[in-house]
Amino acid sequence: MCSNSLLPLSLCDHHSFGASDHNPHYGLYTGMKKRLVSEYDTVNMQLATLHRKPPEPSAIMGRKALQAMWRDKSPLAALRVFHAELGDCFRVNAPGFTPVMLVGPEAARFVLVTSRADLRWRKETDPITRLLQHGLLVEDGDMHDQLRQTLTPALHKRVLSNYVDAMIRGVDEVTAGWTGEAPRDLLPEMRKIALLIIFEALFKHDFAPDLATLWPAVLRLLSYISPGLWMLWHSMPRPGYANRIRQMDDYLGHLITSYRAQHKDDVSDMLGMLIASGLSDSVIRDQLLTMLIAGHDTTTASLAWTLYLLGAHPDALARARAEVDAVVGRDVPRLEHAGQLKYLDQVIKESLRLYPPAHLSARTALADLDFDGYRIPAGTRVLLSIYLTQRDPHHWPDPDRFDPERFSPENSAARAAYTYLPFGGGPRNCIGFAFAELELRLVLARLLQRYDFALALQPAGVRVHMGATLEPRPGIRCLTSPRRVSETSDAPPALS
Numbered sequence: 353m354c355s356n357s358l359l360p361l362s363l364c365d366h367h368s369f370g371a372s373d374h375n376p377h378y379g380l381y382t383g384m385k386k387r388l389v390s391e392y393d394t395v396n397m398q399l400a401t402l403h404r405k406p407p408e409p410s411a412i413m414g415r416k417a418l419q420a421m422w423r424d425k426s427p428l429a430a431l432r433v434f435h436a437e438l439g440d441c442f443r444v445n446a447p448g449f450t451p452v453m454l455v456g457p458e459a460a461r462f463v464l465v466t467s468r469a470d471l472r473w474r475k476e477t478d479p480i481t482r483l484l485q486h487g488l489l490v491e492d493g494d495m496h497d498q499l500r501q502t503l504t505p506a507l508h509k510r511v512l513s514n515y516v517d518a519m520i521r522g523v524d525e526v527t528a529g530w531t532g533e534a535p536r537d538l539l540p541e542m543r544k545i546a547l548l549i550i551f552e553a554l555f556k557h558d559f560a561p562d563l564a565t566l567w568p569a570v571l572r573l574l575s576y577i578s579p580g581l582w583m584l585w586h587s588m589p590r591p592g593y594a595n596r597i598r599q600m601d602d603y604l605g606h607l608i609t610s611y612r613a614q615h616k617d618d619v620s621d622m623l624g625m626l627i628a629s630g631l632s633d634s635v636i637r638d639q640l641l642t643m644l645i646a647g648h649d650t651t652t653a654s655l656a657w658t659l660y661l662l663g664a665h666p667d668a669l670a671r672a673r674a675e676v677d678a679v680v681g682r683d684v685p686r687l688e689h690a691g692q693l694k695y696l697d698q699v700i701k702e703s704l705r706l707y708p709p710a711h712l713s714a715r716t717a718l719a720d721l722d723f724d725g726y727r728i729p730a731g732t733r734v735l736l737s738i739y740l741t742q743r744d745p746h747h748w749p750d751p752d753r754f755d756p757e758r759f760s761p762e763n764s765a766a767r768a769a770y771t772y773l774p775f776g777g778g779p780r781n782c783i784g785f786a787f788a789e790l791e792l793r794l795v796l797a798r799l800l801q802r803y804d805f806a807l808a809l810q811p812a813g814v815r816v817h818m819g820a821t822l823e824p825r826p827g828i829r830c831l832t833s834p835r836r837v838s839e840t841s842d843a844p845p846a847l848s
């Protein structure tokens with residue numbers, strides 16, 4: 353073999369076959385040679401490609417990434433630098449943290465559909481697996497599929513009308529405390545609303561009396577599963593969490609026992625369905641905690657980001673509010689209103705594009721895999737970036753600009769699949785997708801119907817924090833004032 357390629361010696365230029373003007377077969381030889389060389393080149397390239405490792409950031413890129421992180425105060429800025437420089441498949445080379453990062457529609461199809469069986473979700477050492485144990489989110493294989501079958505009917509489109517009252521009550525309960533003139537941070541306020549909704553809708557439980565007592569536990573659980581030093585130092589001691597996890601476990605245990613006593617044979621909500629399915633209390637606890645975490649933290653972030661974007665774009669706020677006034681008027685928002693709030697839906701979709709609360713689909717390769725010619729060895733942590741996919745300038749012109757018109761019917765029609773995936777995709781997509789869509793529309797409609805919002809911070813001062821979800825930091829400080837009844841003839845009534 354020639355030392356600098358996979359070509360046999362005889363086909364290399366410096367070992368040519370007797371090229372000479374006197375050779376009668378010279379023309380034939382050179383023609384054959386050219387063809388063979390080009391075929392071998394193709395094979396060479398293919399072989400080399402098959403064994404390519406995903407590229408890693410160079411030292412210069414590392415410096416650029418650090419500058420971007422410093423500017424934006426977020427590690428997402430570093431990932432954007434790497435994506436722009438290295439393409440849709442690259443390896444992060446931080447000490448102790450070396451996942452392969454995948455971006456774009458092809459990568460999404462690869463992770464979520466075609467190679468799904470070779471990519472497992474569960475990682476025993478991850479805090480989220482320790483916390484949720486056998487919860488749907490962290491299970492794989494048959495156990496996952498069985499749980500999904502049991503839980504799906506409680507979140508199916510058919511039953512969503514059952515949850516509308518709980519959604520409106522959640523808003524009214526929390527906003528009843530919005531007295532005084534001072535600005536309030538909408539992030540915790542949206543968390544309170546989302547928690548009340550998930551408990552009442554899915555477990556028939558009024559969480560309001562216990563909200564203050566369990567608030568520190570909820571925040572502690574979220575910080576336990578958020579990215580942190582434990583990702584680099586795997587055996588890092590993490591004291592201070594066990595008590596809060598126990599407090600939540602006791603609470604959920606009590607909830608299961610009292611549900612059994614009070615709602616015998618009731619299968620009209622998720623907890624009732626879980627009890628009827630004969631699962632053990634410990635596996636039921638895992639599903640309740642999964643729904644509680646996955647089903648409230650995401651909607652909290654999404655509501656807060658959407659209100660931030662509306663606050664920063666007064667035209668969009670005015671248009672969304674005019675739509676709510678025209679569609680809902682003085683009524684309490686209902687299921688049929690939600691379907692008519694087309695512009696509000698575009699705003700929500702654009703907010704989920706810019707700030708997807710679940711910004712990564714994280715998996716581990718079970719076998720050696722090949723993505724786009726890159727070799728991903730078994731055992732590699734594979735991270736599909738929803739955030740980078742939805743901010744990719746190849747698919748989203750001027751990607752950082754807030755523009756709800758991207759989701760108008762005309763502009764949505766030609767969109768390529770898997771370029772927009774805030775709820776994931778494939779058989780393991782978000783089970784609460786329809787629930788969340790309804791919740792976001794109804795909560796925002798109720799808020800816009802009843803309140804004026806004015807940001808009490810500089811929009812540019814808000815940065816993206818990578819917690820359990822993507823959260824706005826330092827929060828969304830906002831003035832909230834009840835709308836005056838005289839504002840429009842259809843203005844909503846004051847709350848009784």
Ligand code: HEM
Pocket residue numbers: 488489490500507642643646647648650651654708709710712713714773774775776777779780781782783784785787788
């Ligand atoms: C704006 C709101 C929400 C967003 C953006 C969101 C996003 C996502 C995404 C991206 C996934 C897939 C993750 C992956 O591929 O690894 C997912 C899965 C999941 N979501 Fe959501 N979600 C939302 C609301 C909800 C709600 C309301 C619930 C429950 C009521 C919920 C429960 C779950 C569960 C249990 C899974 C795991 C499903 C499975 O593995 O089969 N989510 N969500």
